[in-house]
Amino acid sequence: xxxxxxxxxxxxxxxxxxxxxxxxxxxxxxxxxxxxxxxxxxxxxxxxxxxxxxxxxxxxxxxxxxxxxxxxxxxxxxxxxxxxxxxxxxxxxxxxxxxxxxxxxxxxxxxxxxxxxxxxxxxxxxxxxxxxxxxxxxxxxxxxxxxxxxxxxxxxxxxxxxxxxxxxxxxxxxxxxxxxxxxxxxxxxxxxxxxxxxxxxxxxxxxxxxxxxxxxxxxxxxxxxxxxxxxxxxxxxxxxxxxxxxxxxxxxxxxxxxxxxxxxxxxxxxxxxxxxxxxxxxxxxxxxxxxxxxxxxxxxxxxxxxxxxxxxxxxxxxxxxxxxxxxxxxxxxxxxxxxxxxxxxxxxxxxxxxxxxxxxxxxxxxxxxxxxxxxxxxxxxxxxxxxxxxxxxxxxxxxxxxxxxxxxxxxxxxxxxxxxxxxxxxxxxxxxxxxxxxxxxxxxxxxxxxxxxxx
Numbered sequence: 001x002x003x004x005x006x007x008x009x010x011x012x013x014x015x016x017x018x019x020x021x022x023x024x025x026x027x028x029x030x031x032x033x034x035x036x037x038x039x040x041x042x043x044x045x046x047x048x049x050x051x052x053x054x055x056x057x058x059x060x061x062x063x064x065x066x067x068x069x070x071x072x073x074x075x076x077x078x079x080x081x082x083x084x085x086x087x088x089x090x091x092x093x094x095x096x097x098x099x100x101x102x103x104x105x106x107x108x109x110x111x112x113x114x115x116x117x118x119x120x121x122x123x124x125x126x127x128x129x130x131x132x133x134x135x136x137x138x139x140x141x142x143x144x145x146x147x148x149x150x151x152x153x154x155x156x157x158x159x160x161x162x163x164x165x166x167x168x169x170x171x172x173x174x175x176x177x178x179x180x181x182x183x184x185x186x187x188x189x190x191x192x193x194x195x196x197x198x199x200x201x202x203x204x205x206x207x208x209x210x211x212x213x214x215x216x217x218x219x220x221x222x223x224x225x226x227x228x229x230x231x232x233x234x235x236x237x238x239x240x241x242x243x244x245x246x247x248x249x250x251x252x253x254x255x256x257x258x259x260x261x262x263x264x265x266x267x268x269x270x271x272x273x274x275x276x277x278x279x280x281x282x283x284x285x286x287x288x289x290x291x292x293x294x295x296x297x298x299x300x301x302x303x304x305x306x307x308x309x310x311x312x313x314x315x316x317x318x319x320x321x322x323x324x325x326x327x328x329x330x331x332x333x334x335x336x337x338x339x340x341x342x343x344x345x346x347x348x349x350x351x352x353x354x355x356x357x358x359x360x361x362x363x364x365x366x367x368x369x370x371x372x373x374x375x376x377x378x379x380x381x382x383x384x385x386x387x388x389x390x391x392x393x394x395x396x397x398x399x400x401x402x403x404x405x406x407x408x409x410x411x412x413x414x415x416x417x418x419x420x421x422x423x424x425x426x427x428x429x430x431x432x433x434x435x436x437x438x439x440x441x442x443x444x445x446x447x448x449x450x451x452x453x454x455x
Contacts (some may be wrong), residue, residue, distance in 0.1 A: 025226070026289050026290040027226055027227075027228055027249050027290055028228050028249040028250070028289075028290055028292065029289045029290060030289070030363045030364070031292045031333050031334060031335045031336065031362055031363065032067075032068055032197070032228060032230075032249070032250065032292065032335045032336075032337070033065050033066040033067060033068070033335065033336040033337070033359075033362075033363075034057070034066050034067055034068025034069060034070060034126075034127070034129070034197075034336075034337050034338070035053060035057050035061070035066065035068070035069055035070065035337065035338045035339075035340075035342060036070040036072050036129075036131075036199075036297055036337045036338070036339060037049075037050065037053070037070065037071055037072045038072035038073065038131070038297070038308040038339065039258075039297055039299050039303050039307055039308060039339025039340070040302065040303055040304055040305070040306075040307055040339060040340060040341040041072075041305070041306055041307075041308075041341075042072075042073075042074075042080075042306045042307060042308040043073055043074030043077060043080035043306075043308075044074070044080045044081060044306045045071060045072070045075070045104070046104045046105070047104060047105040047106055047107060047108075047117065049343075050069070050071060050117065051117075051120065052342075052343050053069070053341070053342045053343060054069045054120070054121055054124060054126065055124075056342035056343055056345060057069055057124075057126060057342055058124040058125065058126060060342070060345060060350060060354070061338070061342070061353060061354065062124070062125060062126060063354075064353075064354045064356055064359050065359055065363065066336070066338070066353075067125075067126050067127050068126070068127045068128075068129050068196070068197050068228075068337070069121050069126050069127070069128060069129065070128075070129035070130065070131065070197060070199060070337070071114075071117075071129070071130050071131065072131040072199070072308070073131045073133070073167075073201065073308075075098075075100050075101065075104070075105065075114075075130065075131075076090050076091050076092070076098035076099060076100060076101055077089070077090060077101055078090065078091060078101045078103055078104075080101075080104075085167075085168040086168070088168070088169075090137065090139055090169070092137060092139060092140060092145075093111060094145065094146075095140075095145055095146060095147065095148040095185060096136065096137055096139070096140025096141075096143065096145035096146075096147075096154050097137075097140075097148070097185065097186060097189055098132075098137060099111075099113055100113060100114055100117075105117065113189065113192070113193045114128070114130065114193040114194070114195065115192070115193045115194055118193055118194030118195060118196075119194060122194065127196035127197060128194060128195055128196050128197070129195065129196060129197030129198065129199065129228075130190065130195055130197075130198060130199070131198075131199040131200075131201060132186075132198060132199070132200055132201070133164060133167050133169050133170050133200075133201050133202050134164070134170065134172070134173070134200055134201065134202050134203040134209060134212050134216075135158075135162075135164070135169075135170030135171050135172050135173055135202075135212075136154055136157045136158050136170055136171055136172075136173055136182055137154075137169060137170055138168075138169065138170060138171055140154040141154045141155060141157075141158045141160070141171055147178065147181050147182050147185055148185040148188070148189075149181070149184065149185055149188070150178070150181035150184075150185070152177070152178040152181050152182070154182075156174075156176075156178035157173055157174060157178045157179055157181075157182040158171040158172070158173070158174070159171060159172040159173060159174050164201075164202035165202075165206065165207075166202070167201070167202055172209070172212070173212055173215065175211040175212075175215070179212075179215055180215050180218065180219070183212075183215045183216050183218075183219035184218075184219045184222055184223075186219065187216070187219035187220050187222065187223040187225075187227070188219075188222075188223050190223070190225075190227065191223040191224065191225035191227065195225070195227055196225075196226075196227060196228065197227065197228045197230065198216075198220075198227055198228070198229055198230065199230040199231075199232055200213075200216060200229065200230070200231055200232065201232045201233060202232075202233070203216075203231055203232070204231035204232055204233060204234060204236040204244070204251050204252055205233050205234050205235050205236055205237070205252070205255075206233070208236070208237055208240065210240065210243055213231060213243070213244065213247045213248060214243075214247055216229065216247075217229060217246075217247035217248065228249045228250070229247070229248040229249055229250070230248065230249065230250040230251070230252075230294065230335075231244060231248050231250065231251040231252060232251075232252045233252050233255060233256060234251070234252030234253045234254040234255055234294075234296070235252070235253055235254050235255065235279065236251045236252060236253055236293075238282060238283070241283075241286045245286060245288075245291045249290055249291065249292060250292045250293075250294045250335055251293065251294060252294045252296060253279055253280070253282075253283050253293045253294060253295060254271045254275075254276060254279050254295065254296060255268060255269050255270060255271045256269065256270045256271060256296060256308075256309065257270060257271045257272075257273070257276065257295065257296035257297065257299065258270040258271075258299050258309055258310070259299040259300075259303065259313075259315040259316040259317045260272050260273075260316060260317075261273050261274055261317070261321055261441055262274040262275060263275050270309060271296070273317070273321060273324060273325050273328075273441075274396050274441075276295055276328065277328065277373075277378060277394070277396065279295075280293075280295055280328065280332045280334070281332075281370040283332075284332060284368060284369060284370070287332070287333050287368070292333065292334065292335050293332075293334065294334060294335050295328075295329050295332065295334040295335075297337045297338070297339040298325060298326065298329070298336065298337065298338050298339055298340075298353070299315055299317070299339045299340075300315050300317065300322050300325070300326075300338065300339070300340050300349050300352065300353070301314070301315060301338070301339075301340025301341065301342075301344065301345055301346065301349040302314055302315075302340055302341040302344040302345075302346075303315060303339065303340065303341070304341060305341075315340075318441065319348065319352075320439045320440070320441050320442035320443070321441045321442075322349075322352055323352060323423060323442060323443050324394055324441060324442060324443040326352055326353070326355075326358065327358065327392050327394070327423075327443040327445050328380070328392070328394065328443070329362070330358050330359065330361050330362035330365075331361060331362075331365070331368055331380045331382060331390065331392045331445075332368055332380070333362055333363075333365060333368060334362075336359075336362060338353060355422065355423065357422040357425075357447070358422055358423070358445065360384070360385070361382065361384065361390050361422075361445075364384065364385040365382040365383065365384060365385070365390060366382060366383055366385075367381075367382055367383045368380065368381070368382035369381060369382070371391075371410065371411065375397070376395055376396050376397030376401060377393065377394070377395060377401060377403070377438075378393070378394040378395075378396055379391065379392070379393055379394075379410060380392040380394070381410065381411070384447065387449075388447050388448060388449040389412075389447070389448045389449070390422075390445065390446070390447055390448075391410055391434070391445075391446045391447075391448055392443060392444070392445050392446075393434075393436070393438060393443065393444045393445075393446075394438070394442075394443045395438040395439065395440060395441065395442050395443070396441065397440060397441075398440050398441075399440055400437060400438070400439055400440060401437075401438045401440075402436075402437050402438075403434055403435060403436045403437070403438060403444070404433060404434075404435050405433060405434050406432075406433050406434075407431075407432065407433060407434065409434070410434060412448065414450055414451065415432060416430050416431065416432050416451050417430070417431060417448050417449060417450055417451050418430060418431075418448065418449040418450070418451050419431045419434075419446050419447070419448050420446065420447050421436075421444065421445065421446055422445045422446065422447055423443075423444075423445050428449075430451055434446070
């Protein structure tokens with residue numbers, strides 16, 4: 001009897017340890033990497049287009065760490081090509097929840113939703129994500145549909161005085177039991193579809209909705225599926241850093257970033273690459289495993305056939321500006337989500353996106369920080385997983401900048417050190433100073449290590 005009791009006690013202890021390990025598991029321990037449909041397809045992406053991009057993602061980008069494939073806004077619209085939002089037609093289930101539009105996602109028959117597509121994504125060794133707008137559909141409120149798994153109806157959920165200023169689909173959700181039941185039903189639906197990543201929009205800024213962020217987080221926990229939560233748009237309020245970190249893994253820190261170097265004076269949209277330097281620096285103290293301030297997608301490559309902003313085009317960023325974009329995002333450990341149409345990915349863009357050394361800096365660097373800005377020269381530094389140092393030098397000016405500086409200028413206390421250029425793939429060399437020519441809007445990225453006898 002005592003032996004049996006002892007065995008039971010050991011089993012209980014093991015279960016408690018396992019449960020504790022599950023509870024302590026960090027979602028998104030490194031910055032998420034993947035592809036999102038918005039920059040190339042806007043509201044219009046179809047299943048065949050999505051699958052084609054997933055094929056390219058799996059073949060060309062997955063080997064270096066890109067793993068999320070995300071269907072962005074409007075997947076429930078039957079007629080996304082309409083120019084006026086009042087003319088949109090929506091597909092919903094009997095509980096007022098959006099379903100994929102079957103004329104665009106042909107495998108989404110009956111109540112299976114995105115399950116066939118998520119199964120396909122998972123079969124490629126990738127993870128599946130969707131975009132939603134916070135709230136409850138206006139159509140559900142009009143019909144007063146029941147909330148699945150609860151005694152509530154849509155009229156109990158909706159805050160009809162609260163609407164997204166730039167999206168007509170939904171009303172806000174009340175911070176009460178009915179509101180929580182609504183989000184519980186949504187996350188249960190998405191978990192059944194096999195969703196791994198949810199980007200929730202109109203919630204992190206204009207307006208910031210802390211109550212709904214909390215309710216969504218709680219609903220994800222209740223769903224039992226480890227779903228990464230991303231909050232949009234930006235800029236998320238810096239003084240809400242603790243609240244967003246407690247409830248989400250990613251949150252946008254600026255308005256949308258598109259393919260232009262600088263935002264014209266007097267304009268607020270879209271954000272330019274140069275404008276991101278100060279914003280990213282302000283959020284660096286809050287970067288940690290499971291919490292990734294998000295500098296937005298990478299608008300590189302082909303943006304089309306129906307980009308979320310502007311006309312179809314090749315990115316307007318020069319190759320130097322693209323290198324600056326990726327260097328800054330990687331150094332600051334921002335999530336890396338590609339906006340390009342991956343079915344038209346050219347070799348130059350592929351090289352920029354698949355530099356293993358740069359990705360290692362993004363995934364495993366630490367102690368990243370802005371070192372200084374001297375006029376148009378901006379210096380960032382971080383430490384690699386093996387203890388070497390990264391040094392990124394950016395020229396945000398409009399003319400070429402020549403760098404000839406002693407190691408001490410960058411906080412290096414040895415007379416010499418080993419250096420290699422990560423973008424050029426150059427071998428290690430012993431140096432006594434940092435020397436280079438940085439083109440306008442360009443970047444130089446070095447890895448540095450102490451040399452034996454270099455003190």
